[in-house]
Amino acid sequence: MDMLTVLPSNFGYVIFTYLYSWVMLAYLAVKVGTARKKYDVKYPDMYSDKEQVFNCIQRAHQNTLEIYPQWLVFQTIAALVYPLSASVLGAIWVTSRFSYAWGYYTGDPAKRMHGTYGYIGSLGGPHQKNPKKRVMSGFLDGIRCGDCECNVDWGERRNTIASIAAGVLFFTGWWIIIDAAVNYPSEGEFHHAYHTCGVIATLAFLMINAVSNGQVRGDSYSEGCMGQTGARVWLFIGFMLAFGSLIASMWILFGGFVVPQKPVVYPGIAIFFQNAFIFFGGLVFKFGRTEDLWQ
DSSP states (O other): OOHHHHSOTTHHHHHHHHHHHHHHHHHHHHHHHHHHHHHTOOTTOOSOSSOHHHHHHHHHHHHHHHHHHHHHHHHHHHHTTOHHHHHHHHHHHHHHHHHHHHHHTTTOGGGGGGGGGGHHHHHHHHHHSOTTSOSSSOTTTEEEETTEEEEOOTTTTHHHHHHHHHHHHHHHHHHHHHHHHHHOOSTTTSOGGGHHHHHHHHHHHHHHTTSOHHHHHTSSOOSTTTHHHHHHHHHHHHHHHHHHHHHHHHHHHIIIIITTTOSOOHHHHHHHHHHHHHHHHHHHHHHSSOGGGGO
16 A cells, blocks of 8 residues: 555645654753753763752753653644644644743743643644544634634635745744844854855755746656756755755754853854744745646
C-alpha cells in the first residue's frame, strides 16, 4: 500500500508542525546545557541544591519532555483526519511551550503559567480524533457569527488564502529582522554579515516558486534548453538554499548568542525567526495553492 494514498492531501502542514516542535525541543535542551555550565551543575545531577534558577530551567525542559509523547500521539491521530486543524492547534501548543519556558527562566515558577494557552492546542487533538464528534476541528469549514452561519467554500479561495498567508509570513520575517537591526545597530551586538541568511532565504523563496508543479512533473515547458530536468534541478537548488539558510540561522542563534551567553540575544532570535517565517512562507505559497484554479 502506498503511504501517500493513505495520508490526507494536507498532511504536509502537520510535518511542518513536527519540525517546529523539534526546534522547540532543541532550544530547551541548549538552554539546559548552557545553564549547567553557568551554574556548575555536573552530570548526572538533574537538579541543583543551591541554584533555583537552574532548577526552573531544567524543569521547563523536563516537563515538556514528559508531555511531548502524549501530544505527539494525539497530534498524529487527529492529523490523519483533520490535518489543517491539527497543524494549527499543534503550532499553538508548541508556541506555548516557549512562553512556558521563558516564564520559568525568570526563576519564579508562577510565571510558567504564561504558557497556559497551550491547552487550546493540546486539547484539540483528543477532541478531533473522534470523527463522530467534530469539536474544534471544522472551524475553517463553517464560521458562525452570532445567529448566522456562513459556509465559506475554501476550495475556490484556496489560492487567495495561501497567497495572503505566504505574504504575511514573508513580511513578518523581514519586519522582525528590520526591528532587530534598528534596535541594535552596532556591529558588536548584531554582526551585519548575519543578514546573508535572510537574503539567501529570500532568493530561495523566489527560486522555489519560479517553477510550477506542472513544469516539475513535465506537463508543461518540456521543450527548450532546460525542460523538466532543468526545472527539477532549479527546484532542488532552491530547497537546498532554503534549508541551508534555516539551519545557518539556528547555528547563528545558538553558536553566536546562546552558548557564548551574550547579554543581548534578541538579534539571534530575530535572525532565526526571519528565516523560519520566510521558509514557511515559501512552502505555503508553493504547496498551499493549486494550479487547477489558475485556468
